[in-house]
Amino acid sequence: xxxxxFQLLVFPGLTxxxxxxxxxxxxxxxxxxxxxxxxxPLTAGPKGFLQPVADYFKLIFxxxxxxxxxxxxxxxxxxxxxxxxxxxxxxxxxxxGEKGVLSHSYDLLFILFIMAFSVLMASMLxxxxxxRYSTISIGRLVLQYTSYEVPLILSILAPALLAxxxxxxxxxxxQISHWHVFYxxxxxxxxxIVSLAELEKPPFDIPSAKTEIVAGWMxxxxxxxxxxxxxxxxLNYVFLSSLATTLFLGGPLLPxxxxxxxxxxxxxxxxxxxxxxxxxxxxxxxxSALARIKIEQATSLLWVITTPxxxxxxxxxxxxx
Amino acid sequence: xxxxxxxxxxxxxxxxxSWAQKNSLWLFHVNAASCxxxxxxxxxxxxxxxxxxxxxAQLVPSxxxxxVLVVTGTVNPLMRERxxxxxxxxxxxxxxxxxxxxxxxxxxxxxxxxxxxxxxKVIPVDLFIPGCPPRPEAIIYGLMKLxxxxxxxxxx
Ligand code: SF4
Numbered sequence: 185x186x187x188x189x190f191q192l193l194v195f196p197g198l199t200x201x202x203x204x205x206x207x208x209x210x211x212x213x214x215x216x217x218x219x220x221x222x223x224x225p226l227t228a229g230p231k232g233f234l235q236p237v238a239d240y241f242k243l244i245f246x247x248x249x250x251x252x253x254x255x256x257x258x259x260x261x262x263x264x265x266x267x268x269x270x271x272x273x274x275x276x277x278x279x280x281g282e283k284g285v286l287s288h289s290y291d292l293l294f295i296l297f298i299m300a301f302s303v304l305m306a307s308m309l310x311x312x313x314x315x316r317y318s319t320i321s322i323g324r325l326v327l328q329y330t331s332y333e334v335p336l337i338l339s340i341l342a343p344a345l346l347a348x349x350x351x352x353x354x355x356x357x358x359q360i361s362h363w364h365v366f367y368x369x370x371x372x373x374x375x376x377i378v379s380l381a382e383l384e385k386p387p388f389d390i391p392s393a394k395t396e397i398v399a400g401w402m403x404x405x406x407x408x409x410x411x412x413x414x415x416x417x418x419l420n421y422v423f424l425s426s427l428a429t430t431l432f433l434g435g436p437l438l439p440x441x442x443x444x445x446x447x448x449x450x451x452x453x454x455x456x457x458x459x460x461x462x463x464x465x466x467x468x469x470x471x472s473a474l475a476r477i478k479i480e481q482a483t484s485l486l487w488v489i490t491t492p493x494x495x496x497x498x499x500x501x502x503x504x505x
Numbered sequence: 506x507x508x509x510x511x512x513x514x515x516x517x518x519x520x521x522x523s524w525a526q527k528n529s530l531w532l533f534h535v536n537a538a539s540c541x542x543x544x545x546x547x548x549x550x551x552x553x554x555x556x557x558x559x560x561x562a563q564l565v566p567s568x569x570x571x572x573v574l575v576v577t578g579t580v581n582p583l584m585r586e587r588x589x590x591x592x593x594x595x596x597x598x599x600x601x602x603x604x605x606x607x608x609x610x611x612x613x614x615x616x617x618x619x620x621x622x623x624x625x626k627v628i629p630v631d632l633f634i635p636g637c638p639p640r641p642e643a644i645i646y647g648l649m650k651l652x653x654x655x656x657x658x659x660x661x
Pocket of ligand 1: 539540542543577578579604605607608613637
């Protein structure tokens with residue numbers, strides 16, 4: 185029991201994922217800076233590695249301003265709840281073996297539920313803040329969500345079809361010799377596009393468009409709630425890239441058989457980290473290279489292009505399997 | 506013994522706080538009737554050649570996220586109330602930087618009928634960066650001074 189709680193909260197659970205989330209933000213800012221031929225964060229820690237930590241602590245020590253017309257309860261307690269959504273999702277990701285810390289035989293469905301719930305939490309927070317910009321932003325967020333949910337589910341269905349199972353451990357264990365990305369490349373591409381939409385990053389940063397609606401639904405938040413929201417956004421990054429690793433890139437598994445338990449754990453961890461960071465890096469590059477598109481363009485891109493493509497991929501799998 | 510222990514913990518907390526604050530200054534920029542010269546130089550200090558993100562500074566879109574209010578231009582009566590309101594919207598601890606000669610004390614508009622002769626007539630100012638407009642180097646130097654002020658000591 186104590187072992188299980190340790191796994192859930194420290195390693196490879198919550199604390200581990202929070203540190204990866206910090207590392208992801210550092211990598212994101214560095215990549216964006218390199219692409220714009222800047223330097224990026226440099227003074228906080230070695231090579232600016234502690235920059236996200238400094239940001240986080242600064243926000244923790246800042247004053248919290250609660251707007252007069254906001255829903256105070258949701259405004260204060262919503263952000264930790266919002267944080268818990270990807271934190272629970274991360275516990276399902278297999279890191280040190282075929283099984284995650286929490287795992288059961290239909291956990292893929294639960295992960296889909298978690299991704300929908302995260303959008304619901306965001307809209308709840310935006311409405312609780314009660315500003316005009318937040319309300320506009322939530323309208324856009326929900327519109328975007330309705331357009332990307334179908335391609336998201338269809339693209340996740342491809343590896344499930346290939347593995348003939350709805351559990352992450354089955355999907356991972358079916359990829360020991362061949363990764364699903366080679367059999368379902370279109371689904372992998374669609375999944376990457378949809379993750380950009382889920383993360384509200386360019387070209388889909390319509391709900392938090394800086395030059396149009398201030399900071400989107402986060403406009404009214406300050407201090408600790410903002411720190412939670414920022415951390416959750418980074419954790420979502422990690423969650424989606426590790427999900428892509430699990431579904432398409434074979435998770436932590438190695439084709440060779442290692443006898444020593446300890447060595448095996450270290451190797452699994454290394455493989456998982458390398459794959460996750462590569463997927464994250466791919467997303468950062470796409471994100472930094474593109475500009476924002478209009479909401480109707482985003483909707484038509486997601487409905488008209490990605491949805492039929494993911495259907496086509498499913499059809500190909502069913503025909504040639 | 507207990508007292509010294511407590512003080513050490515207090516010290517640790519203040520150290521972490523000042524380290525975090527000085528390494529993560531999020532800027533919010535207000536153009537209070539400036540001629541746009543200062544604004545262009547301020548934006549230039551974010552671009553590849555100068556890149557104040559090295560110091561952890563970042564331009565944020567909402568005053569609720571900001572730590573530093575950067576004001577350019579001579580504050581005319583129309584902007585006075587708006588500037589005060591934006592200042593109130595920034596959570597504590599907050600710092601105000603008056604950028605340029607106009608923001609410092611009127612600059613070329615000195616003696617005109619509808620200017621404030623300095624941001625410090627309207628809101629408290631922590632740092633003045635002179636120049637018409639100040640060069641990005643001056644802005645970076647000013648930011649370093651602000652960091653020193655936060656950590657409570659000299660940088661040299
Ligand atoms: S200080 Fe000079 S450059 Fe800056 S706003 Fe005033 S006149 Fe323009």
